Amino acid sequence: MKRLATLLLLLVIVVRCLGQTYHGKISNADGKALEGATVMLLNDKGNPAGFSRSLTNGEFSISPQRGKSAQAIQFSKMGFGTKKIPLEEFKNGATYILENKTFELKEVKVTPDKAFQRGDTTTYLVSAYMQKQDRSIADVLKKIPGIEVRQDGQISVDGKAINKFYIEGMDLLGGKYSLASENIDVQKVSRVQVLHNHQPVRVLRDVNFSEQAALNIVLKDDARNVWQGVVEASGGHTLQGDGSWIRDGRSLAMFFARKMQSISMLKTNNNGKDISREVSDLANENTEFDDGAQLFNISLTDPLLDQQRYTFNNTNLLATNWLFKPNKDTDLRFQADALFDKTNQNMSRSTTFIDAVPDGITITEEQSAFSKRNEWKGELLYKLNSDKAFVSNSFRGYVDFNYSRGLSILNEKEVQQNVEPRKRYIDDNLRVIKKLPNNHSISFTTRLHYGYLPGKLLLQDGNSERLGIHNLLWNASSYFRHKLAGIYLTWRIGAEYNDQRQNIDNPMTKATDQYQRFDVWLAPSVSYKSQSFSIMATGRTSLVNRRLHGMKRWQTVFQPTLMMEYKLNGYVSTNLNYVNAWSPFALSQSSDLPLYTDYMSLTQGVGALMNSRNQMVMHSWRYSNPVRGLTGSVDFTYNHTIGIPLYNSSYANGFYVRKASGEESDADNYIINGRISRALGWGRLSIALSGSINWYDYDLMLSDIRTPIKQRHSTIGLELSWHPLPWLSAEEKSGVNFNRQSSSSSAIENISLRYFRHQLNIFLMPGKWQIECMNEYYHSNDNTISNNYFCDIKASYRTKTYEVGVTCTNIFGTTDYERHIVNSFTRAFTMNILRPRSVLCFFSFSI
Structure with missing residues (x-):
């Protein structure tokens, strides 16, 4: 106090x-x-x-x-x-x-700006940034200064992920907004609005400030209050090897009105395109906790390539989303999706475990794996979001029937692989906030989550492991907020209970371990917000009780946080954040029961009630001038972690074994990220330059000796889009990755790698014809691996309602990709088998 x-x-x-x-x-x-x-x-x-x-x-x-x-x-x-x-x-x-007053305006001719700003909202005219080859709204978002669309579909503004994606001001999809950004026809969109410092809960606006932005998609009049859809079908054949039939198709139905919105979709393909990401929660709306998952589907090392180059899949996705608005403040939302995926993978890998005694161990693997995903998800949401009250209740459920089969040649020995990493959970989250007179408010939140993770694993020596993990989480909190001398004071109190239990049956043990945590906490906070300055400071004090197979521990923990933002003017702003976080080890780290995590890896935890603590400082600067089309951002992050357990590693009888040594270490992480983008009027030219530097200093145990390791990772990227003529357009994207790992120990060889990627797409568009030439080139400073060049050609005839054409991929028939990889305690050389040359005819029809 x-x-x-x-x-x-x-x-x-x-x-x-x-x-x-x-x-x-x-x-x-x-x-x-x-x-x-x-x-x-x-x-x-x-x-x-x-x-x-x-x-x-x-x-x-x-x-x-x-x-x-x-x-x-x-x-x-x-x-x-x-x-x-x-x-x-x-x-x-x-x-x-202020009294109402009417004005008589003279008739004027208005030429709209391509971008303008009012308050915290920046509006971009889609027609000013759209190029002839663009199909979805995501294609245009990539060209707007300050907006970045990652390969997984996540959208960020000025370097920070968005917290909402609205369509006509309505939250239809929650965090699954890639379903809209990748499928809404850009011809249906009038404007894109960026809502800076967006607080989605209206009763908290001007009280709890946010550093994240939101996007709002404003449709054209002819896209409102009418059902619209797309039917697309593609079929073709591979032209190398044994040959196989390939397909790609989708069926999409959408409706956007003031009282109801809906998007339903069926997608299917076996051409390597990843469609599962379209139903991923990109905004992290539903905060997950550590469910203790230890087993996963067989996943071979991914190369630094577009996933469509190396994935041999057979995927079907069904998703439906419905939002009803009985009135302007109330939402009723239903979401459901089902994913059916079968993927084959083939690769060769040589892995060196640098922390395994003596002097590191190298193993070789020739792997062929088949993975099946059968996943079902659903959510039912009720939300009241008004100026006086906020009520939200979300009920979610998930179940899967995943498994993998594989064959591996491990150090010249043939080994069968089999894993079933199953997962089920139900989750209910209730949140209530009521605004009281005199700038007072009160809130109550509670969450109940139960998860069950049954699993089976076949080991390389022919034995097997059965695993059952149970998770029960309950929490509840309440706060009272009032205003004093222009400053908001908030008094929060809460409690949380977490019960984790795992049943293990393997050649090393047959036992049950249980971990329980109960804590009560008080978190007073102060906040102040003016037009240019915002600050919020919180100090959370917790009384924590933890139990692990007979051990018991009480702790009092203090966790302060600080958030500040200052707007120097309408263009420049800066943020400073400080977080001091205490993280108790869950059962997956605390248990000392021997557990196999894949067919050749064994892990044994600390066997004690331990925790780590992080101190993080984040400082950022933002510049945004939408009228000039110029934005820039730079972020500095420092993270100091104490209490990291160190492991002794060895390789024996075909197993890589990691056991907690009983010692702890600290780690330091320094990160600098920057991005600057500019949109120019000449030829609708847009340019973005980005870069990042990451220093990570940590310790490894080598032959029972603590050894400091330095990891350095840097990236530089350039993106360019140019539409100089009505029939000509080009998009270029280049990047370089620098990796260096070094140590003062003679047992570890210092290594430095550089990888370059260049992508150039050229579009020729005479009339309604469109010819696309997509080129990718990968090379490295590592002379032991080969360079790779890919070329795809696509020709189509395109109108407003239909498109027909043909695509030829991997024209030069590149069949494999080699790469060296450096991680915290492994170094690997991999060779992935790539998809063969193929030809695909397609037809698309929109309503």
Whole structure:
């Protein structure tokens, strides 16, 4: 409490140092709060001495600019009359009313800007960034400055992942927004809005600030209130090896209206394209916890290639999403999807375990694996989101029937592989927030989760392992928030119970281990927000009780956090965050029962109630000028971790064994990320340059000796899109990856690798014809591996309602890809078998 009082005192001093503050509320004649009203301080000559805008609830706060004095305060808003008041007549905390006023406008000709900003919302006209070859809205988002679309579909703004993806202001998909971004026809979209610092919970706006942005897709009039759909079918054959038939198809139905929205889709392919990511939770809306999963489907090492180059799949995906709005504040949402996937993989691998005694161990593997995924997910959500209350209840369920089969030549010995990593869970999450008079609010949250992970594993020596993991999680919390002298004070209290149990039956043991954790906590916080400055500080104190097979431990834990944001002007902002996190080891790390995690790996944990602690500092700068089409961001992160258990490793009787040594170490991680992008009017040229540097210093146990390791990873990337002529367009993307691992120990050889990737796509589009030439080139400083070049050709005839064409992939028939990989305690040389040359005819029809 002394720390909290000191922090509160410092916060008040900072606020007072900003100068005399004038605050109040603005409303119309009916008493309704006015958002976005302009508030100005004027000096004795009538010139501006300070500027602000009213918040969602009509409240405002304004101070004179440094070195300027004010004599009057003025309120104005479009559609209302202007009000000017001498400061001697102004009363802090009072409500000021603006009268409605009509204006007669002269007829003018307007040429819209391709981007404009109002408050925290930046609007981009899709027509200004769209190029002729673009099909989905994701294709255009990649060309907008400040927006980045990752290969897995996740969208970020100014370097931070978005927290919402709205369609016409409605949250149809939650975190599964790739389903919309990859499938909504760009011709149906009018504008893209970026909602900066977006707080999705309306009752928390102006109280809990967010560093994340949201996207809102604004459709054209002819895409609203009408069912629309797409049917696409492709068929072809491979042209190398034994030959096989390939397909790619989708059936899509969509409806967007004010009271209801829906997207339902059936997709199928066996051409290597990953469609499972379209139903992944990219926004992490449903916070997951450590479920203790130890077994996974056989997954061979992925090369640094587009997944469509090396994946031999047979995938079917069914997804349906429905959102109903009985009124403007209420959502009823249903989501369900089913994935059926069969994937074959082939590769050769030579792996060196640098921490295995004596002097590292190298094994060779020739692997052929078949993996099957049969996964079902569903969610039912009720949400009330108004200015006075927020109620959300989400019920989710998941079940799968996954398994893998494989054959491996392990050090010249033929070994069968078989694993069944099953998972089931149900989860219910309730959250209630009620706004009270006088800027007070109260909240209650609770969550109940039960998961069961049964598994089977065949070992390389012919024995097997059975595993059953049970998880029960319950938590509940409540808070009361009130406002004092312009500062919000929040008092949170909560409790959490976690029970994990695992049953293990393998050649080493047949036993049951149980881990329990119960904690109660108090987390007071203070927050302040003005037009340009935001700060929130929290200090969470927990009383924790943990139990592990007879052991018991009580701990008192303090975890402070700090978040600050300052907007220097309308273009530049900076953030500073500090997090001190205490992380108790779950059962997967705490248990000392020997557990096989794959057919040749054995792990034995610490056998004690341990924990780690992280101290993280994050600092970022943002520049965004949508009118000029220029954005930039740079992020600095430092993470210091203490309490990392060290493992002794060995290789014996065909098994790589890792056992906790009883010693702990620290690790330091430094990360710098940066990105700058610019959109130019000439030829709709857009350019983005990005880079990152990652320093990671950690320890490994080598022959019972703690050995420091330094890992360095850097990337540089360039993206360019150019549409100089109506019939010509080009997209270029290049990147280089630097990897270096070094140690002062003579037992570890220092290694440095550089990998380069270049991608150039050229589009020739005379009339309704479209010819695409897609080129990829990969090379490295490693002379022991080969360079790779890929070329695909696609020709099509395209109208607004249908498209027909032919695609030829991997024209030059590249059949394998070699690569060296450096990880924390392994080094590997891999060779992946690639998809053969193929030809595919396709037809697409949209309604």
